[in-house]
Amino acid sequence: MEEALTVILGLIVGSFLNVVICRMPQGKSVVLPASHCPRCDAAIPFYDNVPLLSYALLRGRCRSCRGRISPRYPLIEALVALGFWLSHHSFGLTLHAAASAAFLSLLIALAAIDLEHMVLPDELTLGGALLFLAYAFVHPGIKWWEAVSSGLGGALFFALLYVFYLKVRKIEGLGFGDVKMALMMGLFLGLRRLVVAVMLASFSGLLVGLFFIVFRKKNLKLALPFGPFLALGSAVSLFCGEAILAWIATLWIRA
Numbered sequence: 001m002e003e004a005l006t007v008i009l010g011l012i013v014g015s016f017l018n019v020v021i022c023r024m025p026q027g028k029s030v031v032l033p034a035s036h037c038p039r040c041d042a043a044i045p046f047y048d049n050v051p052l053l054s055y056a057l058l059r060g061r062c063r064s065c066r067g068r069i070s071p072r073y074p075l076i077e078a079l080v081a082l083g084f085w086l087s088h089h090s091f092g093l094t095l096h097a098a099a100s101a102a103f104l105s106l107l108i109a110l111a112a113i114d115l116e117h118m119v120l121p122d123e124l125t126l127g128g129a130l131l132f133l134a135y136a137f138v139h140p141g142i143k144w145w146e147a148v149s150s151g152l153g154g155a156l157f158f159a160l161l162y163v164f165y166l167k168v169r170k171i172e173g174l175g176f177g178d179v180k181m182a183l184m185m186g187l188f189l190g191l192r193r194l195v196v197a198v199m200l201a202s203f204s205g206l207l208v209g210l211f212f213i214v215f216r217k218k219n220l221k222l223a224l225p226f227g228p229f230l231a232l233g234s235a236v237s238l239f240c241g242e243a244i245l246a247w248i249a250t251l252w253i254r255a
């Protein structure tokens, strides 16, 4: 029952996140007006706005203009619901589960916006950083100076990379949004999980980059947004970071 409620809450938050993903990069209000079809501008009644269900019942088409609705909408809703369920499942009914659900929601929104617009909005990166800074002070199990130094360490690392790309390779290999996203990640994940997150992000980014270069014949200056990889690395590290570090340690001992 509790788990079902968590999933429903995740679906509702995911539905709102779809609005944020659509409107925030355009500088529009995320609260008003109510949902409209992006094609015919018809208002979407509440019964056509039920997460996942409406998309399935309408077979992915707008009721008034029959235009295709992007599968991104149900995908985001399902991912956020999964994030909520995983948080509840791993951390129980705790404040940490709520913070983890908020963290995963921010990661999903950042990844989706970065994929489409190549920006990571400050409202989400710096807003999230403020949220998890406050959380570090509130949560008795977290030492705030550790959270702060992990956040600043992550930001500094990406700021140095940013400068390196700009000065040495004369390209903007990273956006400054990645620096602010690393700040947010470090504040919530702490240093150990942050290191794992960045390793996973770099590794998966490298694999996808190589795939594009080899199979799609893109050149080396191809611009891949790094936000989705940071989001993926952070989500995996949140739940499996310590296990991955333990695994790396066994490799180290054997070598």
Ligand SMILES: [Zn+2]
Residues within 6 Å of the ligand: 037, 038, 039, 040, 041, 042, 062, 063, 064, 065, 066, 067
């Ligand atoms: Zn329509």
